[in-house]
Amino acid sequence: MSKPSPDVYEQGKGMDAHNAVMREVRSRNDSTYDPREPTRVWLDEDNTPDGVYQSLTIILNTGGCRWARAGGCTMCGYVAESVEGGQVAHEDLMAQIQHCLDHEEENADDPSGLIKIYTSGSFLDEREVPAETRRAIADTFADRDRIVVESLPDFVEDERVSDFVDAGLETDVAVGLETATDRVRHDCVNKYFDFADFEEACRAAREAGAGVKAYLLMKPPFLTESEAVEDMKSSVRRCAAVDGCHTVSMNPCNVQRYTMVEELYHDGGYRPPWLWSVADVLESTADEDVIVVSDPVGHGSDRGPHNCGECDDRVQRAVKDFDLRQDPSVFEQVSCDCEATYEAVLAREHSYASPLAR
Numbered sequence: 001m002s003k004p005s006p007d008v009y010e011q012g013k014g015m016d017a018h019n020a021v022m023r024e025v026r027s028r029n030d031s032t033y034d035p036r037e038p039t040r041v042w043l044d045e046d047n048t049p050d051g052v053y054q055s056l057t058i059i060l061n062t063g064g065c066r067w068a069r070a071g072g073c074t075m076c077g078y079v080a081e082s083v084e085g086g087q088v089a090h091e092d093l094m095a096q097i098q099h100c101l102d103h104e105e106e107n108a109d110d111p112s113g114l115i116k117i118y119t120s121g122s123f124l125d126e127r128e129v130p131a132e133t134r135r136a137i138a139d140t141f142a143d144r145d146r147i148v149v150e151s152l153p154d155f156v157e158d159e160r161v162s163d164f165v166d167a168g169l170e171t172d173v174a175v176g177l178e179t180a181t182d183r184v185r186h187d188c189v190n191k192y193f194d195f196a197d198f199e200e201a202c203r204a205a206r207e208a209g210a211g212v213k214a215y216l217l218m219k220p221p222f223l224t225e226s227e228a229v230e231d232m233k234s235s236v237r238r239c240a241a242v243d244g245c246h247t248v249s250m251n252p253c254n255v256q257r258y259t260m261v262e263e264l265y266h267d268g269g270y271r272p273p274w275l276w277s278v279a280d281v282l283e284s285t286a287d288e289d290v291i292v293v294s295d296p297v298g299h300g301s302d303r304g305p306h307n308c309g310e311c312d313d314r315v316q317r318a319v320k321d322f323d324l325r326q327d328p329s330v331f332e333q334v335s336c337d338c339e340a341t342y343e344a345v346l347a348r349e350h351s352y353a354s355p356l357a358r
Contacts, residue, residue, distance in 0.1 A: 018190040019071025036095040053114035062128040065121025077256025078120035113145040124151035142167040153201035161208035171210040178217040180238035188220040206244035213247040219273035224349040240290035252305035271355035275315040286328040293323040308338035
C-alpha cells in the first residue's frame with residue numbers, strides 16, 4: 001500500500017508540482033494554537049446502521065496530517081489549524097477530550113450515543129495520536145454505543161481498530177476516499193492512494209469487527225459542475241458495492257484558508273458546488289444499499305456550497321431531512337427560479353475554464 005510521506009510523489013511522478021504549491025501556500029500561515037484546546041466540538045444528530053443518534057463530534061488538535069506535511073490535498077485547510085511541532089502530548093490530548101465532555105455536559109440533556117473523533121489527518125496514525133491516548137479514549141467512551149474514528153487507509157490495522165471494538169463499541173472507520181476515480185483523486189485532490197487501497201482498508205476494518213464510512217468530496221478543483229455530479233454518482237455506487245462500507249458521506253467542497261482551492265477561488269477559477277448538485281446526487285443514489293448523507297458546510301456563503309441565495313436554506317433543510325430519513329421525495333418540495341441557471345451551467349461549462357456562474 002502507498003505510504004503518506006514527503007517522498008511519495010516527489011520524484012517527478014506527478015504530484016511534485018501540486019505539493020510544491022501547497023507547501024508555499026501553507027507557509028503563509030503564522031497562527032498558533034493551544035495544544036490543550038480541541039479544534040472544534042459540537043452536538044448534532046447522525047444516521048447510522050443502528051438508527052439515528054445524538055452525536056458528539058470532536059476534532060482533536062494534533063500535530064497535523066502526515067501527508068499534508070508533504071504538500072497535501074488541494075482543498076484541505078485543517079492542517080493550518082494544527083499545533084506546531086508535529087506532535088501533541090498524551091496529557092494535552094486527554095485535556096482536549098475533557099474539554100469536549102464538559103461541552104457535552106453543558107449543552108446536552110443526556111450523553112450522546114454516538115461519538116465521532118477526527119483530527120487534521122488520521123486518528124489511527126500513532127504519530128498524531130499515540131497508542132496510549134487511543135486506548136485511553138476507547139476507555140473514556142466505553143459506556144457509549146458507537147464511535148467513528150477517521151483515518152487514511154494506511155493506518156487501518158487490526159490492533160488499532162480493535163481497541164474500540166474490544167471496549168464494546170460499535171466501531172466505524174471514516175476514510176477520506178474523496179472519489180472512487182483514481183485519476184480525479186490523484187490529479188484534482190492530490191491524494192496519493194488508490195481505490196484498491198480503500199477496498200483493502202474496508203477488508204481490514206471488517207476483519208477487526210468494524211465498519212467503514214466513506215467520505216467523498218463533491219467538486220474538487222479542475223472539474224466542471226456536471227463532471228463533479230457524475231463522478232459523485234459513480235463513486236457512491238462503487239462504494240456501496242464494497243463489502244464493509246455501510247455509509248457514504250458526500251462533503252461538498254468549501255473554500256478553506258491556505259489551500260490551492262482558495263488560490264483558484266480568488267483568481268476566479270473555482271466556484272463551490274451548487275446545492276442543486278448535492279440534491280441531485282442524493283436523490284439519484286437513494287436506492288443504493290448504503291446510507292448516503294451530506295453536510296454542506298458553509299452553505300449559502302460564497303465560499304461554501306450555494307445556489308442563488310434565496311433558496312439555499314430551503315435546500316439545506318431538505319438535505320438534512322434526507323440525511324435522517326433517506327427519503328428522496330423531500331427534494332420534490334423545494335424549487336427556485338435559479339434552477340434554470342443551474343441547468344445552463346451543467347450544459348455549457350467546460351473543463352479547465354472559469355466557472356460560468358458565481
